[in-house]
Amino acid sequence: MNRAEAMQTVESLLKKNFKYLYKKEKLNIFELHLSFQMDSKTHELQTSMEFQDAWVDILTFISPTVLKVGCDEYYEVLKTVNYVNWYTKANGRFYVDTYGDLAYSLRIKYDFLDAEPHMAISEIEAAIDYYSDLFIPLLDVCLGKKLFHDAKVFIDEMWGDIE
Numbered sequence: 001m002n003r004a005e006a007m008q009t010v011e012s013l014l015k016k017n018f019k020y021l022y023k024k025e026k027l028n029i030f031e032l033h034l035s036f037q038m039d040s041k042t043h044e045l046q047t048s049m050e051f052q053d054a055w056v057d058i059l060t061f062i063s064p065t066v067l068k069v070g071c072d073e074y075y076e077v078l079k080t081v082n083y084v085n086w087y088t089k090a091n092g093r094f095y096v097d098t099y100g101d102l103a104y105s106l107r108i109k110y111d112f113l114d115a116e117p118h119m120a121i122s123e124i125e126a127a128i129d130y131y132s133d134l135f136i137p138l139l140d141v142c143l144g145k146k147l148f149h150d151a152k153v154f155i156d157e158m159w160g161d162i163e
Contacts, residue, residue, distance in 0.1 A: 060127040066142040067100035079148040090126040
């Protein structure tokens with residue numbers, strides 16, 4: 001599968017089997033951008049998909065950027081992200097990048113997309129699932145409204161029995 005075929009496959013799966021409503025933009029020939037409305041009047045969730053030669057890189061993040069690197073909230077967010085990753089049972093991971101974006105990163109190789117298209121789209125949905133559960137608690141920690149401990153309690157109450 002080449003990247004044009006991969007992009008067509010992903011677009012087709014998004015139309016047929018994706019459980020979330022989104023707004024789609026084509027940024028360039030091999031890049032898709034999706035926007036999702038979350039429970040916030042000030043921020044939304046965005047997903048960028050960059051199709052490379054053998055894989056698609058998927059980055060899901062809160063927009064606009066809510067964190068300033070080095071601010072007081074930065075270390076609270078890092079602790080929260082590390083804790084969330086402890087629960088994360090998917091192929092992607094949360095992290096804070098050098099711009100202050102709180103992001104979920106995932107790479108899907110085209111051989112996997114070709115062999116298991118429904119599992120591949122489920123991995124993309126998982127990124128949105130995590131944010132759907134955690135959008136406001138993560139946003140609150142980023143904005144300094146809550147601390148890591150508050151997010152930890154919320155996460156434990158929501159996901160504590162999943163293990």
